[in-house]
Amino acid sequence: MSEVVHKVTMPKWGLSMQEGTVVAWLVDEGAEIAAGDEIVEIETEKLNNVFEAPVGGVLRRQVAGVGTTLPVGGLIGVIAGSDATDAAIESLVAQFEADFVPEAVAAEGPVPQQVEIGGRRINYLVMGDGAATPLLLIHGFGGDLTTWMFNQSALAETRPVIALDLLGHGASDKQVGAGDVPAFAEIVLGLLDDLAIDRAHLAGHSLGGAVALELALVNSGRIASLALLAPAGLGREIDGDYIARFIAADRRKAAKEVLGHLVHDPALVSRDMVENLLRYKRTDGVGEALRKIADAVFDEGGQAISYGDRLGDVAAPILCLWGADDAIIPPKHAAALPKTAEIHVLNDAGHLLQMEQASAVNGLINAFVSTSD
Amino acid sequence: MTEKTIRDAINEALRQEMSRDPSVVVFGEDVAGGAGLAGESDAFGGVMGVTKGLLGEFGADRVIDTPISESAIIGMAAGSAVTGLRPVAELMFCDFMGVCFDQILNQAAKFRYMFGGKVKTPLVIRTTYGGGLGAAAQHSQCLYQMFTAVPGLKCVVASNAYDAKGLMIEAIRDDDPVIFFEHKMMYDMTAEVPDEPYTIPFGEANLVREGGDVAIVALGNMVAAAEAAAATLAGEGIECTIIDPRTTSPLDEDSIVEAVEETGRLVIVDESNPRCSIAADIAGMVVGTAFDALKAPIRQVTAPHTPVPFAPQLEQLYLPNADKIAAAAREIVSHAA
Numbered sequence: 001m002s003e004v005v006h007k008v009t010m011p012k013w014g015l016s017m018q019e020g021t022v023v024a025w026l027v028d029e030g031a032e033i034a035a036g037d038e039i040v041e042i043e044t045e046k047l048n049n050v051f052e053a054p055v056g057g058v059l060r061r062q063v064a065g066v067g068t069t070l071p072v073g074g075l076i077g078v079i080a081g082s083d084a085t086d087a088a089i090e091s092l093v094a095q096f097e098a099d100f101v102p103e104a105v106a107a108e109g110p111v112p113q114q115v116e117i118g119g120r121r122i123n124y125l126v127m128g129d130g131a132a133t134p135l136l137l138i139h140g141f142g143g144d145l146t147t148w149m150f151n152q153s154a155l156a157e158t159r160p161v162i163a164l165d166l167l168g169h170g171a172s173d174k175q176v177g178a179g180d181v182p183a184f185a186e187i188v189l190g191l192l193d194d195l196a197i198d199r200a201h202l203a204g205h206s207l208g209g210a211v212a213l214e215l216a217l218v219n220s221g222r223i224a225s226l227a228l229l230a231p232a233g234l235g236r237e238i239d240g241d242y243i244a245r246f247i248a249a250d251r252r253k254a255a256k257e258v259l260g261h262l263v264h265d266p267a268l269v270s271r272d273m274v275e276n277l278l279r280y281k282r283t284d285g286v287g288e289a290l291r292k293i294a295d296a297v298f299d300e301g302g303q304a305i306s307y308g309d310r311l312g313d314v315a316a317p318i319l320c321l322w323g324a325d326d327a328i329i330p331p332k333h334a335a336a337l338p339k340t341a342e343i344h345v346l347n348d349a350g351h352l353l354q355m356e357q358a359s360a361v362n363g364l365i366n367a368f369v370s371t372s373d
Numbered sequence: 374m375t376e377k378t379i380r381d382a383i384n385e386a387l388r389q390e391m392s393r394d395p396s397v398v399v400f401g402e403d404v405a406g407g408a409g410l411a412g413e414s415d416a417f418g419g420v421m422g423v424t425k426g427l428l429g430e431f432g433a434d435r436v437i438d439t440p441i442s443e444s445a446i447i448g449m450a451a452g453s454a455v456t457g458l459r460p461v462a463e464l465m466f467c468d469f470m471g472v473c474f475d476q477i478l479n480q481a482a483k484f485r486y487m488f489g490g491k492v493k494t495p496l497v498i499r500t501t502y503g504g505g506l507g508a509a510a511q512h513s514q515c516l517y518q519m520f521t522a523v524p525g526l527k528c529v530v531a532s533n534a535y536d537a538k539g540l541m542i543e544a545i546r547d548d549d550p551v552i553f554f555e556h557k558m559m560y561d562m563t564a565e566v567p568d569e570p571y572t573i574p575f576g577e578a579n580l581v582r583e584g585g586d587v588a589i590v591a592l593g594n595m596v597a598a599a600e601a602a603a604a605t606l607a608g609e610g611i612e613c614t615i616i617d618p619r620t621t622s623p624l625d626e627d628s629i630v631e632a633v634e635e636t637g638r639l640v641i642v643d644e645s646n647p648r649c650s651i652a653a654d655i656a657g658m659v660v661g662t663a664f665d666a667l668k669a670p671i672r673q674v675t676a677p678h679t680p681v682p683f684a685p686q687l688e689q690l691y692l693p694n695a696d697k698i699a700a701a702a703r704e705i706v707s708h709a710a
Contacts (some may be wrong), residue, residue: 016565174569251577252628271583282539284570 005080005092006055010064012072012109013044014149015125021069022076023048027059033079038359040076045272047263047355049150051076058082060089071102112145112171117190123171124164124191128156133224133373134197135365137163138188140206140232141293142246144170144280147205150358155203155365162200164191166208168293174285180296181207181233181305185214192222201369203227205354206329207297213307213314220315225372227319227365228337230326230351232297233307235333240301242328247290250281264325264350303329308336318342319368321361323349342368377566379559382534383423383499386541387461389570391431394459397545399424400437401446401463401499420465421501421560447473447498451481451550454496459545466508467500467516467554481550482525493548497541503594503644504692505558510680513688515645517592518654520552521621527551527575528622532596534564536619539573546572556594576623584612587702588632590655591617591642595674595693599642602698611706621651629655630663637668638705642698647675669708672701 010020023041027033038050039059053059061078064070075096078089112125125145135155139147145163155161165172166184177183188211192200201224204212209231216223232238242261249255256274260266280286297305318341322331328351334343344364349356377385391397403417405428418425428436439446443464450462464470470477477498484494504513521528527549531537537555544551581596582603591599596617603613614632618625633639639659643652652673659671674693682688 171567171569250574252580271580275580279535279567279571282571282573283567284572 004055005078005084005089006057007075007092007096008039008051008054008077008079010070010072010074010076011042011051011153013049013153014046014146015109015112017044017072017149019069019071019074020044022064022066024066025062026050029059029062031059033057033059036359036363043270044149045276046146046149046270047268047273047352049355049358052359053079055079060084061093063093073102074100114171115191115194117187117194120167120173120175120177120187122164122167122173122187122191124162125152126160126162127152128158128160130159132159133199133201133369134160134162135201135203135369136188136192136197137161138184138202138204138208138211139163139166139169140208141243141297142169142290143205143208146170146276147352148354151354151362151365154358154362158366158370162191162195164188166211168286168289170280174283174289176289176292178296179289179292181210181214184211185218188215189219198222199224201225201227201372203229203365204231205229206351207232209233210297210305210307216314216316217307217310223316225317225319225369226314227321227368229321229354229361230323230329230331231320231333232303232329233305234311234336235308235330236302236306237330237333238298238301238303239328240298243294243298247287247294250278252278255281261327262350262352263356264323264348265356268356311336311338314338317368317372319364320344321346321353321364323351323353323356325350326353327351375566375568376563377534378561378563379531379534379537379555380421380423380561382538382564382566383541383555384425384427385566386538386545386570387424387427388430390542390545391427391435393570394545396457397459397461398435398437398453399427399461399463400439400449402439402441402465404463405433405436405438419463421555421557423499423555423560424463443469444473444476447476447481450496450498451476451484451494454481454494454550455484455492459495461497461499461545464498464500466512467502468511468514470500470516470519477520477526477550478523482523485549486525494550495545495548496550497544498550498552500552500554501557502554503556503558504676504681504688505594507683507685507688508557509683513681515643515676517552517554517621518645518649518651521651521654522649525550526622527620529553529575529620530593531555531619532579532591532593532617534562534566536573536579538566539571540575540619542570543572543575547575554593559594562597573619575620576625577619578625578628579617579619580628581615581617582613584614584636586612586636586706587638587640588614588616588629588636589640589642589698589702590629590632591615591698592621592651593644595642595644598693598695599698601695602702605695605699606702609703611702613702624655626658626662630659633659633663634666637666638702639667639671640674640698640701640705641671642674642693644676644693646678647673648678650675669705672705674698674701
């Protein structure tokens with residue numbers, strides 16, 4: 001049992017997170033917990049997410065009650081051994097409240113950077129450091145680097161983790177060139193070159209999964225492993241109607257509907273998540289970019305890209321994660337992968353599994369990349 | 374992405390559209406400022422400094438100082454719009470619109486209709502409105518409702534810097550006359566504003582906040598007051614939805630009705646005088662479409678039916694504020710069904 005008293009504070013998930021609200025406590029005061037146990041559910045500007053215990057011990061205090069909104073860094077609870085005295089814990093809480101400067105904590109953290117690759121602006125965010133093989137995160141169609149807001153910092157505990165905005169997305173250039181998978185792969189490679197990364201793990205979501213596969217095929221020497229999350233490129237089916245509706249959605253109602261389609265529980269889609277999608281869609285050049293990409297990678301309501309017959313040539317080890325309730329690309333496509341691939345289908349998750357089941361996804365990716373360094 | 378003031382957000386919108394489209398021109402009183410005099414030729418950028426820097430970047434052919442004659446400014450804008458330019462005319466105070474009513478409501482608003490759709494009138498009139506500056510009765514009015522009442526005109530009343538940029542770019546690209554109302558107390562308000570150009574469609578309200586007890590519809594400078602009221606009310610257990618229509622013409626009736634259906638209670642906050650106001654217009658619309666959803670009378674928080682007072686204490690008393698909004702919300706929440 002640890003004698004150390006550990007403060008549980010409001011995490012900063014995503015660049016713009018200033019505060020979070022406690023939605024539910026998942027363990028009672030006085031309960032014994034292990035490091036990694038899910039202890040509290042927090043509402044953020046996108047989906048709700050669960051916070052895992054950073055250390056084991058006893059949950060001695062639920063400082064923030066359900067419904068309480070705290071700034072990033074604010075005290076949510078206290079974990080300590082059962083041998084720590086109540087007085088010690090009370091004084092820790094009192095000391096914290098006296099010293100806490102919320103703005104300073106919320107302003108901390110890495111900020112995105114921009115680099116020119118092939119004459120186009122690419123926006124990316126680096127977290128973590130160290131000598132371990134870096135991990136690069138590639139979002140899907142219509143997404144951006146905030147797709148990984150619940151993942152990047154957790155994955156960056158053991159290695160540098162880079163998330164980028166693909167062309168036509170986020171804060172990157174809206175000129176997409178050919179707008180196809182090889183064009184995206186070229187940009188990712190350019191970013192690796194620019195960051196002087198010889199060898200990297202790749203995690204790709206949806207269309208980003210196809211980009212990761214492409215890279216593993218054309219640059220096998222530089223790719224240490226592939227984590228594919230609900231990847232495109234493994235089969236023909238995709239909800240083509242969704243793609244059309246995503247491109248057309250320019251009003252709040254329509255945007256809320258398409259986002260609801262991405263998750264297993266549409267009630268989780270927040271006002272800010274809808275607003276952020278609308279802000280992206282209103283940017284000059286985004287409509288054209290999305291149409292061009294869609295024309296290049298989808299046809300007649302199906303996927304135009306297929307790596308089915310080349311999967312045997314992928315040298316890198318593969319982890320494949322899929323949400324059981326994925327309404328965009330069916331989980332059965334995972335069957336196309338080589339027998340050596342590690343495959344998990346996660347319950348209570350739709351297409352955006354890395355947000356809906358963030359802690360499970362983080363755990364699986366962490367374990368996988370650490371065996372493939 | 375950086376934090377920008379409303380002044381800078383509108384300036385950036387003008388600059389990006391002038392770069393993109395050579396037919397976009399800017400004119401008004403001192404929009405270049407000091408042109409022809411000794412010293413810095415780009416000294417003012419309009420009385421509020423919104424157009425500062427445009428003269429140096431785009432030259433005197435596209436950034437034009439006019440005589441002090443509102444009827445000339447708007448006549449020039451209407452005429453140049455039908456002959457192929459996209460003018461953005463600055464009219465220092467909306468209170469001065471009176472001397473150019475014919476140009477606005479009989480000419481610009483009617484060209485497309487009277488010429489059977491054969492001409493476009495891509496004209497933006499930027500103008501300031503509202504009280505709080507101690508500028509007295511002839512320089513402090515809220516007059517967007519008068520132009521909302523005229524078919525053929527579109528009216529923008531932005532409440533924050535992000536919206537101001539997107540709505541200004543939308544206004545410049547729109548093929549009809551748009552009157553863009555800027556509250557003179559709001560120019561230094563900041564928000565995160567993307568550097569890239571973007572548009573916000575007219576007729577789409579912003580859902581500022583969600584809550585189940587009361588819907589508050591607020592315009593322009595009143596949105597911040599409504600947010601302050603909602604924060605106070607949340608502490609008392611009253612949760613508010615706030616709808617910011619962004620444009621009064623076209624008006625996003627659906628979002629307003631939806632919020633009324635969800636809450637059953639409506640407060641409308643409008644800085645203008647109460648008679649024939651946007652608040653009265655919305656109240657009438659809601660009673661006609663969502664009567665059965667209402668659990669309490671609709672409350673309109675507006676200025677009184679008097680000119681805007683000059684004395685600062687009286688002016689503060691005159692203007693709607695967070696306390697008045699919160700009081701109206703409390704009253705209808707406690708209304709016996």
